[in-house]
Amino acid sequence: MTKLEELIIKRIQETGPISISTFMRECLLHPKYGFYTQRDVLGSDGDFITSPEISQMFGEILGLCLAQYWIDLNRPDRFALVELGPGNGTLMLDILRAGSSVNGFIDACKIYLVEASSKLKRQQQKKLSQFNVNWITDDLLLPKIPTFFIANEFFDALPVKQYQRKNDLWYEIQVGLKNAQLSLSMSQLPSNHPELETRFKDCVTGDLVEISDDALRISNLIGQIINNEGGCALIIDYGDWHSLGSTLQAVKSHKFAKIFDRPGEVDLTCHVDFEALARNSGCAYSRLTAQGVFLERLGISDRANLLLKNSRPEYKHSILSAHRRLTHPDEMGTLFKVLGLFSKDQNSPAGLIK
Numbered sequence: 001m002t003k004l005e006e007l008i009i010k011r012i013q014e015t016g017p018i019s020i021s022t023f024m025r026e027c028l029l030h031p032k033y034g035f036y037t038q039r040d041v042l043g044s045d046g047d048f049i050t051s052p053e054i055s056q057m058f059g060e061i062l063g064l065c066l067a068q069y070w071i072d073l074n075r076p077d078r079f080a081l082v083e084l085g086p087g088n089g090t091l092m093l094d095i096l097r098a099g100s101s102v103n104g105f106i107d108a109c110k111i112y113l114v115e116a117s118s119k120l121k122r123q124q125q126k127k128l129s130q131f132n133v134n135w136i137t138d139d140l141l142l143p144k145i146p147t148f149f150i151a152n153e154f155f156d157a158l159p160v161k162q163y164q165r166k167n168d169l170w171y172e173i174q175v176g177l178k179n180a181q182l183s184l185s186m187s188q189l190p191s192n193h194p195e196l197e198t199r200f201k202d203c204v205t206g207d208l209v210e211i212s213d214d215a216l217r218i219s220n221l222i223g224q225i226i227n228n229e230g231g232c233a234l235i236i237d238y239g240d241w242h243s244l245g246s247t248l249q250a251v252k253s254h255k256f257a258k259i260f261d262r263p264g265e266v267d268l269t270c271h272v273d274f275e276a277l278a279r280n281s282g283c284a285y286s287r288l289t290a291q292g293v294f295l296e297r298l299g300i301s302d303r304a305n306l307l308l309k310n311s312r313p314e315y316k317h318s319i320l321s322a323h324r325r326l327t328h329p330d331e332m333g334t335l336f337k338v339l340g341l342f343s344k345d346q347n348s349p350a351g352l353i354k
C-alpha cells in the first residue's frame, strides 16, 4: 500500500466517501506523493509518451499554425502565448523555434505557462532558459492583449466527477471503502449540476456521465479572454464530442493499470468531453478534427520528407515511425482530436474548419 493510499483511506474513514475528482486530484497532484509531483512521467523512460516527445514535427506544425494566426490578426506587436500543462517544455521550445522563422513573431510574444507541478516547472525553466517565461495559475490572469492558448494532453489530466442516471435523478459515483480497501460506491442522495440538465436528452437510466468542473471553468476563462482580446486556442487530446460512460483510466510504465493500483504512482486520466469545452468557452469553435488529418493538412508529410532528405541514414527509420505514430489511424491519428477556439469575428486557425 502506498503512503498516499493510507492517507486517503484514513480520510474516508474519518469523513466518509469522496468524489472521484478529489481522489484524482490527490493522486495526480498531492504535493509530496502525487504522480506529477514525484515521478519523471514523460518519455520512453517514464509512464507515457506524448506527441511533442515523439517528434519535433508536432510542435513545429503547431508553431507555424499559430504564427499564421498572428499574421491573420495583422501581426499585433504584443501577444500572449499560453501553454496549459507544458510537461517537459518540449512543445513550447519546438513552437518557438518554428515561430522564429516568421519575422517579428518571437519579438511580439510573451510566454506564459500554467503548471501545477513544481518538479515539472523546474524542467520547463531549464529547457526554456533562453526565453523570458512567466508561470501563472489556472485563474489565467493575463495582460489584456491578443492571446493564443495551447493545451496538449492537459484537459485529460483534470479531475472529473461521475454521475449515473436513475429515472429523473442523477447519483454521484464516489470513492469509499469496502473491507478497508478503496472501492466505488453510489451516493445516497441525488446530485444537482447544471451540466447534468443538458444530458437528460441523450442519456437513459443506467448511463454514466463525467463532468470536469476544472475543465468547464478553464474553458470558460479561455473563451472570455479570446472573445475580449482576440486570439485562439488549440486543444489537443483524446476524447470525443460527447463523453458517455466511464472513461477513467490508469496507466503506469506505458501499460494500463487498475484505478486503485498504487495511488500516486499511476497516471489517472479521462477522455475529454470536447462539446462541454466548446459550449462553455462561449466563443466560436472549429469542427472536432482528427489529429492525423490536422497535421496532414498543415504539411507534416512535406516536413517529414525534408527531414528524411537531410538526415543521416541511422535516423531515417525514427522519422518515418514518428510520422506514422502521430498521424496513422491505428496509432494517435484518430484517437487524438484537435479543437480550435477563436473569436466570433475571426476565421478558425489553419488546418481546422468552422
Ligand code: SAH
Binding pocket: 028, 036, 042, 050, 051, 052, 053, 084, 085, 086, 087, 088, 091, 114, 115, 116, 117, 120, 138, 151, 152, 153, 154, 157, 158
Ligand atoms: N503538454 C505536455 C505534457 C502533458 S502531461 C506534453 O504534451 O508533453 C500533463 C501536464 O499537465 C503536466 O505538465 C502536468 O503537470 C500538468 N497538469 C496536470 N494537472 C494540472 C493542473 N490541474 N493544473 C496545471 N497543470 C496540470
